[in-house]
């Protein structure tokens with residue numbers, strides 16, 4: 001089995017790069033700008049005006065989750081093929097929709113995240129949701145994004161809970177990659193992790209524990225510091241390359257399980273749900289007490305959920321069964337854990353993590 005590593009063609013990060021380095025985004029003559037109405041007001045209109053000096057820009061506002069209907073709606077806008085590249089500007093939804101539309105139309109894409117809340121920007125994967133907003137599947141593409149441009153002067157304006165969500169998503173990376181490596185499993189590109197991917201995941205972990213808390217404080221005070229820059233890079237680039245080329249395991253499978261519930265849990269972000277999934281994975285793997293305690297301590301400092309109540313879910317067996325059943329469906333990465341992974345084992349892990357996290 002071959003080792004496979006994937007990455008975007010270029011990654012550009014720094015304050016005001018959307019102004020100073022927007023030439024990186026010029027991938028054709030006519031741009032489909034995938035964004036939403038809020039982001040349009042924050043920075044979309046200004047970017048469109050700047051690009052309009054050299055090329056044509058047609059904005060499209062996404063309305064819902066990255067569902068098949070939403071993607072089809074955008075693909076249909078270009079049936080005549082006039083638009084020859086895509087810019088996805090915004091959060092996870094715009095990025096996931098943009099990557100999917102780029103794949104369906106075989107057009108180059110530049111990704112411009114406006115928050116460091118997930119590690120979706122660099123990967124050749126979209127998460128596809130049902131029209132009701134529930135997790136449906138991952139879509140895999142043969143090509144990584146062409147450009148990822150991260151303007152930290154914009155990211156610093158985003159609410160700090162988004163940065164915290166990105167830290168939580170990124171904290172899962174090393175934990176999951178380590179399992180893939182130990183168990184000889186495959187990454188999301190269908191190959192074994194390279195030494196490079198493992199090194200990236202390790203560095204990601206190190207940066208998050210070193211600068212995470214400081215970066216969130218900087219975000220709250222709108223201070224563009226080296227700690228903030230480091231965490232933005234960890235959340236977007238290190239975590240993005242790490243999870244795709246390193247692999248996922250139980251943490252993300254449990255987040256997918258949480259996504260089938262109704263109710264207040266769905267007001268939580270991807271990262272907040274992944275955070276609890278990571279804790280459950282660490283417990284299931286019987287990692288050293290100190291390592292688990294370090295995670296719980298960092299979560300508490302960052303205000304991340306460490307208990308079922310923190311996820312707004314009751315501890316009723318019926319609820320736990322629903323989560324666990326989804327987390328162990330055939331093909332889920334929870335099966336990468338050593339030993340047999342059953343719904344019962346996931347439930348035991350959730351209850352044990354809940355206990356430790358109190």
Ligand SMILES: [Zn+2]
Nearest residue numbers: 119169270274
């Ligand atoms: Zn994730």
